[in-house]
Amino acid sequence: MDEHVFQWGHSRRYNSYSEYFKKAFGQRVQKVAVDAGFTCPNRDGTKGVGGCTYCDNDSFNPSYCQPTKSVAQQISEGVEFHSRRYRRAKDFLAYFQPYSNTYAPLEQLKQLYSEALAVEGVIGLVIGTRPDCVNDEILDYIATLSQTHYVILEYGLESCYDTTLRRINRGHSWDESVSAIEKSAQRGIKTGAHLIFGLPGESREEMLAEAAMVSALPLDNIKFHQLQIIKGTRMAEEYLATPDSFQLFKMEEYLDFMIQFIEQLNPSFVIERFAGEVPPRFLVSAPWSNLRNDEFNRLLEQKLEERNTWQGRLY
Numbered sequence: 253m254d255e256h257v258f259q260w261g262h263s264r265r266y267n268s269y270s271e272y273f274k275k276a277f278g279q280r281v282q283k284v285a286v287d288a289g290f291t292c293p294n295r296d297g298t299k300g301v302g303g304c305t306y307c308d309n310d311s312f313n314p315s316y317c318q319p320t321k322s323v324a325q326q327i328s329e330g331v332e333f334h335s336r337r338y339r340r341a342k343d344f345l346a347y348f349q350p351y352s353n354t355y356a357p358l359e360q361l362k363q364l365y366s367e368a369l370a371v372e373g374v375i376g377l378v379i380g381t382r383p384d385c386v387n388d389e390i391l392d393y394i395a396t397l398s399q400t401h402y403v404i405l406e407y408g409l410e411s412c413y414d415t416t417l418r419r420i421n422r423g424h425s426w427d428e429s430v431s432a433i434e435k436s437a438q439r440g441i442k443t444g445a446h447l448i449f450g451l452p453g454e455s456r457e458e459m460l461a462e463a464a465m466v467s468a469l470p471l472d473n474i475k476f477h478q479l480q481i482i483k484g485t486r487m488a489e490e491y492l493a494t495p496d497s498f499q500l501f502k503m504e505e506y507l508d509f510m511i512q513f514i515e516q517l518n519p520s521f522v523i524e525r526f527a528g529e530v531p532p533r534f535l536v537s538a539p540w541s542n543l544r545n546d547e548f549n550r551l552l553e554q555k556l557e558e559r560n561t562w563q564g565r566l567y
Contacts, residue, residue, distance in 0.1 A: 258562060259519055265553060265562040266514055269473070269524040282341035283378055284330035288364050289319035290351040293384065294423035304410070305420045305486040306448070306479065308534065317350070323367045327374060345402065346371070347378040354381040354390050354405075361390065369401060376402030378444075383407050383432035384424040395439035404442040404473065407432060412465045413458065416451050420487070430469065437470035444524070445471050449509065450479030452490070452497050460512055467518035467567060474521045476513075477528035478506050481537035488536045503540040503548075507555055519564025526552060 260267040261275060273281045294300040316329040327346055334341060346368035354361060368374055377397070386405070397403050409429045411417055417425060429445075436443045445466060449459050466474065478501050481491045491498055501509065510526055517523075527548050532539040556562060 259564075260522075265556040267519060267522050267563055269522050272522045277343060277375075279343065280341045281343045281345060281375070282334050283345045283347040284327050284334060284374075285314050285317045285347045285349045286323055286326050286330075286368065287317040287319045287350045288323055288348055288353065290348075290353050290355050292352045292355060292382065292423075294421055295351075299384075299423035300421055302421060302486060304422055305490065306451075306482065308482040308485050323364055324371050327368060327371045331373060342373065343375045344371075344373050345376050345378050346374050347380070349378075349380050352382045352385045353379050354394075355385040358389055358393060362393065365397065369397075376404075378404050378406055380406045380408065382422075382424060383409070383429040386432050386436070388435075391435055391439055391441065394436075395441050398441050402442075404444050405436050406444040406446065406473070406475075408446045409466070410446065410448045411451055411454065412447075412462045413454065416454055419453055420451060433469050433471065442472045443470065444473035444475065445469070446475050446477065448477045448479050449506070449513075450498070450500050452487075456499075456509065459509070460516070463513050463516035467516070467521075471518075471521055473524050474517075475524040476510070476526050479537075480528060480530050480535055480539075482530065482534050483536050491536060500537055503543065507548075507552055510552060511555055511559065511561065514563045515561055515566045517563055518567055519562075521563075523563065 256263045258265065260271070262268070262271045264271060270280070292303055295303040314330065314333065316333055317326060321329075323346070327344070331344055348364070348368075365377055368377060379394070394403060394405065407429065410420065410422060412426050412429075414425050433443050433445065447462065447466065479498075481488050481498075481500070506527065514523070525545060527545060529545055530539075532542065
């Protein structure tokens with residue numbers, strides 16, 4: 253291996269999302285969040301009520317993101333919002349983010365996605381959803397869209413263990429996660445996955461073992477999130493009642509864990525994010541001061557350099 257350039261074509265020690273987009277599009281591409289008013293099958297009674305025990309979408313939803321506004325209006329306001337911070341961004345992805353954004357009849361999905369793609373500057377879609385909220389008809393349509401636009405289906409897996417998925421009221425299984433990702437990839441649809449580390453009942457060893465489990469999937473992108481306990485959630489009640497059943501990561505612990513994890517991770521996966529950001533006012537658990545993702549990434553890269561290791565070294 254070249255000392256300075258890794259197999260993903262640059263010198264950073266992991267397959268970086270920002271570098272991937274620079275290479276693919278020649279410039280920064282910015283996501284703009286959209287709340288299209290979806291729900292989830294573990295909220296509306298189809299599979300359960302109350303949603304995931306950790307979930308509070310308001311803790312990460314931008315202020316411009318309101319389902320009472322049209323998709324086009326949210327995107328326009330989002331572009332203006334991001335243009336103040338990222339002035340170089342000229343192209344945008346409409347990020348259907350809160351709840352399960354394929355959980356609707358196909359005709360409704362067509363209308364919403366088409367409205368987003370019609371906004372000037374929008375070159376594609378990021379569609380956040382659950383593995384049990386896609387079917388052949390929806391996947392066939394998304395496959396057609398992906399032939400002319402950048403489209404990625406981002407699946408919330410959260411855990412590879414059915415025991416954990418039941419405990420957090422996900423309402424789907426690991427087998428369903430594998431099936432949805434494989435069916436998407438077979439159609440040529442880009443796929444992403446999301447995992448949460450620190451969910452109750454999981455040991456550090458079990459979490460590390462997930463690296464091999466997800467590495468076997470036909471994924472393009474992956475993002476990670478340390479568990480944070482959000483006020484007003486059912487998990488907050490559980491945490492306050494039995495704090496000893498949780499093993500939340502301190503920042504230094506999470507840095508070490510993340511290095512061990514990505515050493516075993518498929519090096520072809522583009523890593524979008526290592527940690528989640530939640531405003532401290534939403535948290536029951538202790539925040540990591542006000543550390544932002546870019547600062548966390550710098551600390552991680554510094555440790556990777558010190559240890560002379562990289563994503564996929566032990567894959």
